[in-house]
Amino acid sequence: MPTGLFGLNPWLDGVIRLLIIVGLMTVVAMGLIYIERKVLGRFHARIGPQRTGPFGLLQSVADALKLVGKEDLRPRNADPWTFEFGPYLVFIPIFLGFVVSPFMAGFTVRVLDLGILYFVAVSSVSIVGWVMAGWGSDNRYAMIGGMRAAAQAISYELPFVLSLLSVSMLAGTLNINEIVEAQTSVPNIVWQPLAFIIFFIAALAELNRPPFDIPVGESEVVGGPFVEYSGIRWSMFFLGEYASLFIMSILISALFLGGYEWPFGTQLGIGWQLVLTVIKASMLIFLIIWVRASVPRLRIDQLMGYAWKILLPLSLLQVLVNGFVLVYDLPKLLLTAAGLGGVFLLVWLTEHAITRPRESRATAAATAATLQSEAAS
Amino acid sequence: MTSDETNEAPAPVAAVAATAPLLGSMWPEVDKALDGITARGEQGVLDVIVHIPPTEIIRGLRALKADTKLKFDYLRSLTAVDNEEEGIDIVYHLYSTTGRHNLTVKSTLAPDHLFIDSATTVWRAANWLERETAEMFGVRFNGHPDPRTLLMPEDMDDTFPLRKDHPLAEIEVLQGEGMGYADGDGEDQ
Amino acid sequence: MVIESAHEFETQDLLLNVGPQHPSTHGVFRMVMQVDGEVVRDIIPYIGYLHRGAEKLCETMDYRQGIGFMDRTEYLAAMNAELSYVMAVEKLAELEVPDRAQWIRMILVELNRLSSHLMFMGAFGIDVGVFGTPFIYAWREREAIIDLFEEISGDRMMYAYLRPGGLAWDVPANFVPRCREVLTAVRQGIADFDGLLTKNEIFIARTQGIGIVSAADAIDFGMSGPSIRASGVPLDVRREEPYLKYDEIKWDVITATEGDVYARYLCRLAEMRESVKIVEQCLDRLQPGPIMPEKMPRMLRTPPGEVYIRTEAPRGEFGIYMVSKGGNRPYRLKVRSACLSNLQALKHMSVGLYVADAIIVLGSIDIVLSEVDR
Numbered sequence: 044m045p046t047g048l049f050g051l052n053p054w055l056d057g058v059i060r061l062l063i064i065v066g067l068m069t070v071v072a073m074g075l076i077y078i079e080r081k082v083l084g085r086f087h088a089r090i091g092p093q094r095t096g097p098f099g100l101l102q103s104v105a106d107a108l109k110l111v112g113k114e115d116l117r118p119r120n121a122d123p124w125t126f127e128f129g130p131y132l133v134f135i136p137i138f139l140g141f142v143v144s145p146f147m148a149g150f151t152v153r154v155l156d157l158g159i160l161y162f163v164a165v166s167s168v169s170i171v172g173w174v175m176a177g178w179g180s181d182n183r184y185a186m187i188g189g190m191r192a193a194a195q196a197i198s199y200e201l202p203f204v205l206s207l208l209s210v211s212m213l214a215g216t217l218n219i220n221e222i223v224e225a226q227t228s229v230p231n232i233v234w235q236p237l238a239f240i241i242f243f244i245a246a247l248a249e250l251n252r253p254p255f256d257i258p259v260g261e262s263e264v265v266g267g268p269f270v271e272y273s274g275i276r277w278s279m280f281f282l283g284e285y286a287s288l289f290i291m292s293i294l295i296s297a298l299f300l301g302g303y304e305w306p307f308g309t310q311l312g313i314g315w316q317l318v319l320t321v322i323k324a325s326m327l328i329f330l331i332i333w334v335r336a337s338v339p340r341l342r343i344d345q346l347m348g349y350a351w352k353i354l355l356p357l358s359l360l361q362v363l364v365n366g367f368v369l370v371y372d373l374p375k376l377l378l379t380a381a382g383l384g385g386v387f388l389l390v391w392l393t394e395h396a397i398t399r400p401r402e403s404r405a406t407a408a409a410t411a412a413t414l415q416s417e418a419a420s
Numbered sequence: 421m422t423s424d425e426t427n428e429a430p431a432p433v434a435a436v437a438a439t440a441p442l443l444g445s446m447w448p449e450v451d452k453a454l455d456g457i458t459a460r461g462e463q464g465v466l467d468v469i470v471h472i473p474p475t476e477i478i479r480g481l482r483a484l485k486a487d488t489k490l491k492f493d494y495l496r497s498l499t500a501v502d503n504e505e506e507g508i509d510i511v512y513h514l515y516s517t518t519g520r521h522n523l524t525v526k527s528t529l530a531p532d533h534l535f536i537d538s539a540t541t542v543w544r545a546a547n548w549l550e551r552e553t554a555e556m557f558g559v560r561f562n563g564h565p566d567p568r569t570l571l572m573p574e575d576m577d578d579t580f581p582l583r584k585d586h587p588l589a590e591i592e593v594l595q596g597e598g599m600g601y602a603d604g605d606g607e608d609q
Numbered sequence: 610m611v612i613e614s615a616h617e618f619e620t621q622d623l624l625l626n627v628g629p630q631h632p633s634t635h636g637v638f639r640m641v642m643q644v645d646g647e648v649v650r651d652i653i654p655y656i657g658y659l660h661r662g663a664e665k666l667c668e669t670m671d672y673r674q675g676i677g678f679m680d681r682t683e684y685l686a687a688m689n690a691e692l693s694y695v696m697a698v699e700k701l702a703e704l705e706v707p708d709r710a711q712w713i714r715m716i717l718v719e720l721n722r723l724s725s726h727l728m729f730m731g732a733f734g735i736d737v738g739v740f741g742t743p744f745i746y747a748w749r750e751r752e753a754i755i756d757l758f759e760e761i762s763g764d765r766m767m768y769a770y771l772r773p774g775g776l777a778w779d780v781p782a783n784f785v786p787r788c789r790e791v792l793t794a795v796r797q798g799i800a801d802f803d804g805l806l807t808k809n810e811i812f813i814a815r816t817q818g819i820g821i822v823s824a825a826d827a828i829d830f831g832m833s834g835p836s837i838r839a840s841g842v843p844l845d846v847r848r849e850e851p852y853l854k855y856d857e858i859k860w861d862v863i864t865a866t867e868g869d870v871y872a873r874y875l876c877r878l879a880e881m882r883e884s885v886k887i888v889e890q891c892l893d894r895l896q897p898g899p900i901m902p903e904k905m906p907r908m909l910r911t912p913p914g915e916v917y918i919r920t921e922a923p924r925g926e927f928g929i930y931m932v933s934k935g936g937n938r939p940y941r942l943k944v945r946s947a948c949l950s951n952l953q954a955l956k957h958m959s960v961g962l963y964v965a966d967a968i969i970v971l972g973s974i975d976i977v978l979s980e981v982d983r
Contacts, residue, residue, distance in 0.1 A: 341811055
């Protein structure tokens with residue numbers, strides 16, 4: 044893999060790559076905002092943006108111009124350091140995650156041997172930015188949103204990492220490009236259906252997308268940690284959210300759906316590989332938007348309970364089964380069978396968790412009633 | 421102490437044009453439930469109206485709620501009517517969910533003594549209704565757990581908008597007959 | 610401002626101010642929540658932001674002008690509000706409403722109930738967190754109903770169409786086929802909502818077991834409408850004291866037993882189906898005829914008297930207490946608002962729940978602030 048893309052001095056080469064990343068990310072994020080509005084509009088039986096430019100294509104540009112022109116408000120009592128640096132801490136790690144995303148063979152910005160570890164470590168830093176934004180805004184809604192975001196990110200980090208672990212166990216490496224190249228004949232989703240579903244759910248939670256968007260719950264805490272930000276600063280959060288959506292989709296398609304490798308292999312030119320990657324990522328993005336349009340929001344304790352009590356044990360189970368099959372060299376079909384069984388178990392457990400009789404809420408309400416009557420008397 | 425069954429109430433606020441007899445209505449049972457409480461009944465347009473003096477109103481309401489045949493467990497509405505010189509009437513509309521009958525209970529307060537006991541101990545529904553009546557008419561409900569203003573701003577607790585002596589702004593008629601300023605009262609009252 | 614609470618870890622309760630400008634308070638409503646972490650310890654509602662003095666103003670309006678005020682008192686169910694008012698006037702003045710006017714009134718009132726419940730579905734969906742989808746579905750069906758109302762009365766929201774004695778003018782000639790079109794659209798809308806929300810696991814997890822009111826508490830608080838019927842009390846004014854022609858057609862009172870938010874949602878969903886049934890039966894029984902009694906005076910005067918008339922508005926029992934001392938305007942008009950009585954129980958329902966749940970409970974009571982504040 045070439046150290047210099049354009050055969051230049053490696054430092055200059057690094058700077059050019061960084062500029063490409065930044066430019067690409069911004070364009071991608073703006074495009075994704077437009078796509079989400081259109082697709083969401085279709086789900087809502089309406090059309091979405093259609094007036095700014097042909098088919099409303101310039102809507103994101105108009106939004107960006109508007110945000111740039113807004114006054115940069117700062118609450119008087121906002122903590123200056125945390126308020127200022129929160130947004131940066133949110134979107135810089137996402138840009139860093141771009142470094143290991145495999146778009147096509149040989150054109151990853153940097154192929155790291157510890158690719159997955161790097162990605163997980165770096166993307167976890169952005170949650171610090173959320174909490175900083177929540178605390179520094181001097182606003183109770185922001186603080187509640189920041190706390191919720193921290194709790195959610197911590198809870199879903201474990202299923203996230205464990206499902207990544209299952210995939211890397213299969214390929215025997217943490218290098219993302221090698222995992223992609225190991226999927227020449229069969230994508231990983233065939234061997235690891237349970238890990239795929241758990242990773243998808245955990246990724247939605249890490250992205251703070253519905254149904255896990257309670258930190259940014261629009262109907263209650265109205266924007267959560269970002270409620271006091273305006274203009275360019277707010278657009279940083281927004282861009283960061285959509286950029287990370289894109290990167291997560293690329294990653295899921297690379298790790299589970301075969302990336303640029305399946306089904307045609309590397310004989311395909313790099314142009315077609317890019318198209319393949321983008322098609323797979325688009326399918327996932329469509330799925331994520333579809334979920335947003337259809338499902339209500341989970342409450343914070345239900346969300347955390349789901350992660351700790353259902354997803355975590357199942358992902359540990361998946362790792363265990365993987366280890367068993369790989370160490371004793373059993374046929375890989377066993378993985379598929381166990382995975383499908385695990386999927387049914389997940390669905391059954393979720394259903395059971397929803398429909399079990401709810402004594403705990405009733406007793407909570409009863410104690411609240413006695414508290415209240417004592418207070419009134 | 422004694423309750424008289426009269427068809428002709430002496431110049432009350434709501435006298436029906438045609439005097440309607442109280443027989444055949446629920447007045448006898450109400451009378452029995454309110455035994456020991458000064459109560460005077462009359463037949464309104466739809467409901468039987470019971471007049472109870474303000475000193476005994478809570479006992480009367482409790483008796484009506486507790487009575488096994490009447491069982492007025494639902495307080496529909498609690499409001500007041502300003503009758504200028506004759507005082508302010510506090511009006512309670514009661515309903516029984518089991519027996520499906522209505523009753524109107526009235527209590528007249530003298531214009532210089534606008535105090536009455538709160539009915540929140542009888543039905544919790546009276547809470548906000550009494551707050552609103554208090555701020556609109558200047559009536560004090562003794563024993564109310566939360567006597568803040570409900571609809572009016574907190575600092576405006578000395579104006580009582582629904583009293584008859586509280587003025588309305590001049591109404592400007594902008595089209596049709598009578599263009600110009602009309603005063604607040606029309607030709608009839 | 611923080612309040613010390615008696616905990617071992619010396620935590621402080623947070624005073625969270627929700628509103629008056631907030632996307633989920635359904636109008637200008639303010640509540641101060643005392644929150645311990647995520648658990649609500651106390652709620653203090655502040656209302657009165659939309660108080661316009663309707664009761665005082667109606668004392669200066671004659672019986673036709675007052676109808677416009679009743680529209681604005683409950684703008685989502687304006688036909689119901691107007692109906693209570695004109696029924697009170699008719700009772701005082703002893704007017705006989707012709708049959709055709711009664712059937713048409715029933716159709717309009719039930720259509721208004723449908724549009725109001727659709728609005729609830731939309732707003733409730735947003736509260737629960739499904740961004741946009743139920744809202745737009747609700748609006749699509751409401752458009753059908755509101756277009757019909759515009760054809761009849763000329764206005765999309767403030768109809769001023771009912772008059773003491775009957776209606777202002779007769780409905781257009783294509784009223785019955787138009788109504789049937791509207792009903793087809795609404796049936797599809799109800800099916801859409803049912804499919805989207807009712808069996809959705811997250812929706813059930815969010816709404817079941819939350820905001821429970823027992824039947825005895827609901828009666829004590831004076832609640833009415835779907836909020837009390839979901840607690841198992843079959844209190845429906847249309848059944849208890851039938852007005853218009855409700856005793857001449859077949860329909861059911863919808864009750865549920867749990868009294869939680871999910872039960873209220875189901876009640877409203879089923880009530881929409883009942884309303885569709887009622888409108889269909891009324892359309893079948895509609896005959897040509899007069900819509901006002903023959904000898905209506907130009908300026909309506911009522912003899913002295915007082916009356917309390919109640920009707921079943923979509924949110925509960927909308928009552929009008931009218932005192933007349935002769936003349937052409939009421940001496941005292943009291944609007945008994947269903948939402949005010951329902952809102953009293955908010956604190957009782959939400960203490961001990963999480964913040965997110967308290968918002969959903971508020972949404973499930975389905976308040977419209979113009980009725981609370983008048």
